[in-house]
Amino acid sequence: MATITASRRGTTTLEAPSLFQQLFTNRFAALLWLPIRVWLGWQWIEAAQHKISDPAWTQTGLALKGYWTGAVAIPETGRAPIAFDWYRSFLQGLLDANAYTWFAKFVVYGELLVGIALIIGAFVGIAAFFGAVMNWNYMMAGSASTNPMLFVVALALIIAWRVAGYIGVDYAVFNYRTLLDRARNLRKTPSESSAS
Template sequence: MTEHGQVIEITDPPFIQRLFGSPSWAWLWLIVRVYVGYTWLTSGLGKIGNPAWVQTGAALKGFWERAVAVPEPPARPAIAFDWYRAFIQALLDGGHYTWFAKLIVAGELLVGAALILGAFVGIAAFFGAFMNWNFMMAGTASINPVLFTLSIFLILAWKTAGWWGLDRWLLPLLGTPWRPGRVFSGGGSTTAPGAGTP
């Protein structure tokens, strides 16, 4: 922000800076990410041996059919937004559940594994939150609101959420689009991008 020609920097409270940016809080994010990752991984593993998910897509078709159904008033439909219902209906009409079901299974397995291993935690948490958002938009609550909220926290803590995991080495090695790591800059600091000291 600028005021009278001077740049005014608005900063986060010190506690928030430490919570989301200091490796000393990495133990908390380890607990959160392993819980979220384990939930995704077990969900994916439960589907991988089910032909209704990995072959025909019938399980997803049934879920979508229930989601787009519009009951008689005063009952309310599972999907609150017409545009999202139209989107799911288009996927149903096109028979896209056959490949989309496989995509969901793969997504759950990959997100779960990445979070447990602490690899690209911010990216994995984003895709996990995106899946939770879609499930909630389709009218399924279950534990999706909890997982969505925890994933948002993991995204905010992306610099240190994987400190006790592979990101401790991946982030300094690869860097970010705005700050290349050792692989792309020919050497330099071994500190994860943006990470402070414990």
């Protein structure tokens, strides 16, 4: 159980619930994080799937240009999709620089790579971070859709990165020395093992 102590004209002690601590630090919590991680990864793969075969995304970037153009538009009545002027200026700068021609590919393959990394459990914290960045950008551009939910799940995976990838490639990456030592011990003859 974690204890948090704050001092301001006295001492206040708060005890964090052990369930919360176990959820983000105990390797057995990986069983809980596995379906969440795979679900989020599949969402990213589905998002990339229809874009990969669309030339407007992978060749010309016109699909992203249309999305950005709609996002920066300020309607005469009603509310603009983008609430912050600085973000509208950022997207307008990308439009003016014709960045959509290369950025569309970056979006498509970024979504695909995040999805694959989450499903196989490779660098879960990093993959979830980049997924959260994409969700945040979609929300900033005025696309709510499922992005808030995906953003929250990605943040949880970032916090749980140590155990979220335990059932996956991360286990091998973070424990490679232990795994190498075990492999060396398996190759040793019985007489070599007793000598060391």
